[in-house]
Amino acid sequence: MDASESISVIGLGYVGLPVALAFSSITEVVAYDTNSARINELKAGKDHTGCLTQTLPSQLLLTNDPKALRTATFHIICVPTPIDKDNQPDLSFLESAAHTLGPMLHSGDTVVVESTVYPGVTEDIIVPILESHSGLKMGSSLRVGYSPERLSPSDTLHLFENTVKLVGANDYQTAELIAEKYRQVVLAGVHMVPSIKVAEAAKLLENTQRDVNIALVNEMAMLFHALEIDSHEVIEAAKTKWNFHPYEPGLVGGHCIGVDPYYMSAIAQRHGLNPDLVLSARSRNESMGEYVAQKTIDILSDENIPAKAANVGVFGLSFKENCPDIRNTKVVGLIQSLEAKGVKTYVADPIVNKPEFEATYNIKVLDLEQLPRLHAIVIAVAHDTFVHCSPTEYLAHLQHPNLLIDVKGHLDRDRFSDAGVRLWRL
Ligand SMILES: NC(=O)c1ccc[n+]([C@@H]2O[C@H](COP(=O)([O-])OP(=O)(O)OC[C@H]3O[C@@H](n4cnc5c(N)ncnc54)[C@H](O)[C@@H]3O)[C@@H](O)[C@H]2O)c1
Incomplete structure (x- = not known):
């Protein structure tokens, strides 16, 4: 140069x-x-x-x-x-x-x-x-x-x-x-590529495709729960087919995948098109915080702990694992859904900037040592630090029914069950 x-x-x-x-x-x-x-x-x-x-x-x-x-x-x-x-x-x-x-x-x-x-x-x-x-x-x-x-x-x-x-x-x-x-x-x-517009469109296609695929897996995961089938076991099985794409269910936020489908739909609507597949996928992904919150409450209620008596920890606040970025994080919706149903939540994340999160979302962030005994912990974001914690470390924060909600399904279910932790994954 x-x-x-x-x-x-x-x-x-x-x-x-x-x-x-x-x-x-x-x-x-x-x-x-x-x-x-x-x-x-x-x-x-x-x-x-x-x-x-x-x-x-x-x-x-x-x-x-x-x-x-x-x-x-x-x-x-x-x-x-x-x-x-x-x-x-x-x-x-x-x-x-x-x-x-x-x-x-x-x-x-x-x-x-x-x-x-x-x-x-x-x-x-x-x-x-x-x-x-x-x-x-x-x-x-x-x-x-x-x-x-x-x-x-x-x-x-x-x-x-x-x-x-x-x-x-x-x-x-x-x-x-x-x-x-x-x-x-x-x-x-x-x-x-042949033009500026092709390059612009390629980026929208990449991210919109990802959003739609995760929405499909989220919707399938909801069905599998209704049928009492483990979605991760289904994905493992389906992965053995050469043309299956293994997306994981989860919360989809951030300022790319959670935003770019709206760029796609805005320009599509201006051209008289109805991007209902893309908008419906986005809406499915937007709904997952509410779904996880309701599942947490349902399981606690089965254990005779009504929502209004429940203390629930929410671990992980950023929009994705091992990243401090809190923009458009869908964990906030999950916390708000729990709180709206009367659950007392305690949130923790060692990676995000606490003052920034508190100022942005008006939600207090605690250190792990400040937490009371919790009926359930929702691991909303699979930071390595949470994935590598042992059952004993989680049990130190838990009380009956020792419930762990592993949103991304990154924990070893058998190991946790053997240790007396009740583990639910999306
Ligand atoms: N973060 C990602 O992973 C990622 C990946 C692919 C594409 N993108 C896209 O890249 C773009 C940037 O995203 P980001 O995550 O880096 O954003 P960011 O918010 O992390 O950084 C943007 C920076 O731009 C600065 N800024 C704002 N207005 C400015 C102006 N008028 N002049 C100069 N500086 C200005 C801000 O102060 C900030 O430091 C977005 O369009 C995003 O969708 C982001």
Whole structure:
């Protein structure tokens, strides 16, 4: 890479930081975030996302000064794309990033969007903002591409460097140029697609497919419970067929799988389509917290412990295992369902940031030592620390009927039963 060609990364969260770190191994990177607390945290060598596993590279320039973006010629946007309270796409962060970047662009610069969007957002919404501020024109003085981020927080196997990067751009030459940049840091290589819209759509398809498949397994798990069949035993059996895909039942939240199907359905509805399969799958997944709460209460009631007399621990609060990210976590709905039925809940998670969780959800988080004796513990998120706990360690927190609700089914059922723990799994 030409030494004069520095890169900017806009938005330094779960996605932007790994991207900035990867490129800073080969060139200077202007790492820009509007949140000065985030910049200061990183400058101090700390990182609440857990992505910073190395000392800060000297070529990484951390800044919240947008003027620093002028020194780069290749810009990568990694800002959030959440949904609003009506489950509609909220593009305000992305639009704001484009308003900031536009005036800093030079003729010949390249802009790549990595944030997850529905097809059309980059060309129809972001490019006009960039063009109006810069006076540049896509296709002549401005190069534009889209390259979805596919990493998954806390997944230590599938990283930015070893996951194939999709690249689509406004023309073939631009796609080649962007692909060449990514090839220098993404060892798994680049898959070029014919257009920006194909790249945008591929990301939506990947995540929507996952949501729909988990919803199917959740619905089947509910049936298996009604039939008194263990869903994990069924999945183990079905896995022996070559074309079966082994999804696990569970809570599906977070800001990707729990959000992107709404991006898909929003654009589908604008085109007069009725994405009822996708919306129904999302609604099935949204309902699982309530289902687990009701099952917990039913089992306690069978043991003569009415909901209003029950003390239930909820272990794990983030949206997925071994990850501190609490955005759109479905554990909150589970806790609220239990509380709405009169159960007293005590929640604990050694991984999440306690003040952040308490401020966001107005739910007190306890240390394990602060818990009273519990009639049941719901292991809502299978953090390693919970999966590796022995039956004796759980029994130290439990009293009759010593009930463990293992939502993800990661505990050894026979070992726990032998130790006198009553274990239920989704
Ligand atoms: N987290 C994931 O696992 C993951 C995986 C694939 C794709 N994505 C997608 O990547 C995008 C980013 O997600 P994330 O998880 O990194 O979000 P994040 O919230 O962790 O980080 C976003 C960062 O952008 C900053 N920011 C917000 N507005 C800004 C602006 N206008 N200018 C500069 N900085 C700004 C925030 O302060 C924050 O630090 C989203 O579209 C998401 O859907 C996320």
